[in-house]
Amino acid sequence: MLKTLGDTLDRIFQMVLACLFAGLIGVVFMQVAARNILMVPMTWTLDLAQLLFSWCIFLGAAFAYRRGGHYLVNLWPKNSPLNIIPKIATYLAAAIVVYVLVRHGIIMSLIGLNRVALSLNISEFWFYLPIPICGAFIGLFTIEALLDRNSK
Template identity: 30%
Template sequence: MLRPFLLRFDDLVARVEAVLIGLLVLAMTGVTLAQVVARYGFGDPLIWSEEAARYLFVWVTMIGAALAMQQGGHYALDALGRHLPAPMRSVVRFAALLVTAGFLALLLGTGIVEARQAGMQFSATLPMEMDLPYLAIPVGAALMLLHLAVSLLRPSAP
């Protein structure tokens, strides 16, 4: 009963991520276009546009990594696994899953600490605290952990 709910929830989260990535890329493109028009059209560059585009790019990257996790799109070294007997292949895949989950848990924990510390700083050109850009790290790690956990419930899971 819980499995179908989690699978549907995971798919819903992935759809929200895809829409969010599209909106963030649109915003990043708009900021960059505004910078080009301001600099070359009016001779007065926007001092905040490069920083805003950088933070948008970080968010796109972290949410995109989570979406790639859900879709099985991350690069994997499977050359060794293909030459192992089936039982060993499962052990190697499970070990890789544990290492990935451990890394993401570490990234989540340190990302939360870093975001809290960054909240004491202010952006150089934007009227915001720096915790917002830094929150991309723990949010992305949490989303990847969610997708990784739910992938174990999918029929094609190792």
């Protein structure tokens, strides 16, 4: 059940990240073209690029974590009984990261409710929201990996 959810989220993340990254490239291109070719400053593009970048970074981190591409430690051969040591360290580190991202990400997001990105006229809540969302997804993917590992 959790594996099916993870696989579905993986496909959704791929599509969303592709759209966010394309949007980021488009906004930055528009900013550079407007400034250097048209000689017209477009200040809203700075905030929009920052917003898209924030979502790309944090959703991309969760996406990479699920695929095992966020970080990898190879200390011993694959079938060594000592491989349990880095696995335990990995799950403990993931739990700490999830706690920090979720707890402090929520705090930052709530602080952002009281601030407005003037050029976009939206709450800065949206700039910080990907932090706790990323933490929640990494937590979900950690549970998925633990259950998958224990079922083998």
